[in-house]
Amino acid sequence: MSSWTDKRPMSPHTTIWKWHLTMASSILHRVTGVGNYIGIFLVVAWLFATAVGPDYYEPLSGLIGSIWGQLILFGFTLSVSYHAINGVRHLFMDAGMALNPKTGSFLSGLVLVLAVAMAVAVWLLSGLVPGVDPLNMTGAV
Amino acid sequence: MSKPQQNFRTPLGKVRGLGSAKHGAGHFITQRVSAVALIFLVPWFLISLIGAVRGGYDGALAWVADPINAVLILLAVGASLYHMRLGMQVVVEDYIAKHSTKAVLLMLNTFVCIVLFAATAYAVLKIAIA
Numbered sequence A: 001m002s003s004w005t006d007k008r009p010m011s012p013h014t015t016i017w018k019w020h021l022t023m024a025s026s027i028l029h030r031v032t033g034v035g036n037y038i039g040i041f042l043v044v045a046w047l048f049a050t051a052v053g054p055d056y057y058e059p060l061s062g063l064i065g066s067i068w069g070q071l072i073l074f075g076f077t078l079s080v081s082y083h084a085i086n087g088v089r090h091l092f093m094d095a096g097m098a099l100n101p102k103t104g105s106f107l108s109g110l111v112l113v114l115a116v117a118m119a120v121a122v123w124l125l126s127g128l129v130p131g132v133d134p135l136n137m138t139g140a141v
Numbered sequence B: 001m002s003k004p005q006q007n008f009r010t011p012l013g014k015v016r017g018l019g020s021a022k023h024g025a026g027h028f029i030t031q032r033v034s035a036v037a038l039i040f041l042v043p044w045f046l047i048s049l050i051g052a053v054r055g056g057y058d059g060a061l062a063w064v065a066d067p068i069n070a071v072l073i074l075l076a077v078g079a080s081l082y083h084m085r086l087g088m089q090v091v092v093e094d095y096i097a098k099h100s101t102k103a104v105l106l107m108l109n110t111f112v113c114i115v116l117f118a119a120t121a122y123a124v125l126k127i128a129i130a
């Protein structure tokens, strides 16, 4: 028999749980980390196609410009935005800050809002949304 | 309160005899050091890359050919690959219990990141030095 005498229940209770913002945040950090892992393939493919020549660059560019390509690109922007902002929260937590439950829930929610705002801002400012180009990135005058 | 636990290893853990590989702290620290570098590199990369994409093929070439951009691209992609290799290693270790599958996936993770870095280095050096 085991010498384990601690009477308290052993974690995790995988069937008894409810959603918390901090839990969603923890899961999202991992999901977006893996999302970034997949997304960087696209970045490297783009660099490689640029180096090889227009024969590779143009088809890839067309693919990214399609509606599915744009959806994937926005998803990637969102993933990087969330992971980057929440990553900063992680670094503060690793330094022992912002750890109490109230602060944790508040910051988890705040990071979510900031990440969506950041992704939308990147798209608006970079002229990726058709008809919106405040910084004239497309050079269309 | 019950008596504090003197030894944190579970009976099952003792029987299996598997312990730390003594690489945990180094992994933890390098993952975070790369994260700090990425806080600066990733926003630059996002903004700069999107500007370059707007300029079509010639714009893309000109962007990579710029010496400062070339160095920053290598740093941004290199730090990302380094960081994501460490991150994916943890994900695999968390979810894959079978030793053979785990060993194969960890190797694959390393190979994928090295191949992506080689492709990046080739692309950037070819454009920037040509």
Ligand code: HEM
Pocket: A011, A012, A013, A014, A015, A016, A017, A026, A027, A029, A030
């Ligand atoms: C839908 C259910 C769940 C999902 C998808 C999930 C997902 C995750 C993920 C992705 C992490 C890693 C986070 C990170 O490393 O940043 C994590 C960590 C953790 N989870 Fe869950 N979780 C779930 C339910 C639970 C439950 C029910 C418990 C406990 C009762 C629990 C306890 C923990 C603990 C203690 C950690 C931290 C482990 C460590 O890093 O040392 N989780 N979970």
Ligand code: HEM
Pocket: A029, A030, A031, A032, A033, A034, A036, A037, A040, A083, A084, A085, A086, A087, A088, A090, A091, B031, B032, B035, B036, B038, B039, B042, B080, B081, B083, B084, B086, B087, B088, B090, B091
């Ligand atoms: C932009 C700045 C970034 C910051 C501040 C950051 C921060 C972090 C931190 C602190 C962790 C550790 C989380 C933990 O152990 O609980 C982590 C995990 C991870 N990161 Fe990043 N990261 C950034 C960008 C990236 C990028 C660009 C990629 C991929 C290309 C990436 C991929 C990953 C992966 C795969 C994990 C493992 C996920 C997990 O264990 O749950 N990260 N990041």
